[in-house]
Amino acid sequence: EPEVTQTPSHQVTQMGQEVILRCVPISNHLYFYWYRQILGQKVEFLVSFYNNEISEKSEIFDDQFSVERPDGSNFTLKIRSTKLEDSAMYFCASKEARSGNTIYFGEGSWLTVV
Amino acid sequence: GENVEQHPSTLSVQEGDSAVIKCTYSDSASNYFPWYKQELGKRPQLIIDIRSNVGEKKDQRIAVTLNKTAKHFSLHITETQPEDSAVYFCAATMNRDDKIIFGKGTRLHILP
DSSP, rough: OOEEEESSSSSEEOOOOEEEEEEOOTTTOOEEEEEEOOOTSSSSEEEETTTTTEEOOTOOOOTTEEOOOSSSSSEEEESOOOOGGGGGEEEEESSSSSSSSSOOOOOOEEEEEE | OEEEEEEEEEOEETTSOEEEEEEEEEETTOOOOEEEEETSOOOOOOOEEEEETTEEEEEEEEEEEEEEETTTEEEEEEEEEEGGGGEEEEEEETTTTOEEEEOOOOOOOOOO
């Protein structure tokens, strides 16, 4: 079964450093997402991406965050200057089409900011 | 925007008994309601979903019900087993939106 894959699985970074989290969505999917889950809390929407542009973003997704689809397969989340409160599990997800289709999650990238 | 409330936050159930988790949503335009199971350190996995044109859906020991008028939907797990222990998230989405919005989760403990 096709899967969303994410790298790295775990990254430790110094506060203020830039981090890039990488994702390869399922190949025929058109909608891509980043979600965040702080330890013990709910899964929070960050951003959705369709047709090579952001379609929606939450208030969490401020100027420190950006997303990119640099080629036909990768989808990246960049955090420009990490803060302690950015420590969380970041899930990439993808969906085949807009209308109520299942969103499939990757295994997550656990980011620890020290 | 959509807001999803979920309760209880924790639920302990004797093995073999049933578990019920309830959610409410705020936006009457929401029309797709997935349920995800998340084991510790793992990704959310879809276990069942329901669309707004259906009132109930069942898959073996798992069932979901939807009351559109009241904007409630519930997950029912019967004959619970130890492997059902996990965090369960309800979620809601609208056709015109790309995203799904999650509830806060229910930590289900199956007691031996």
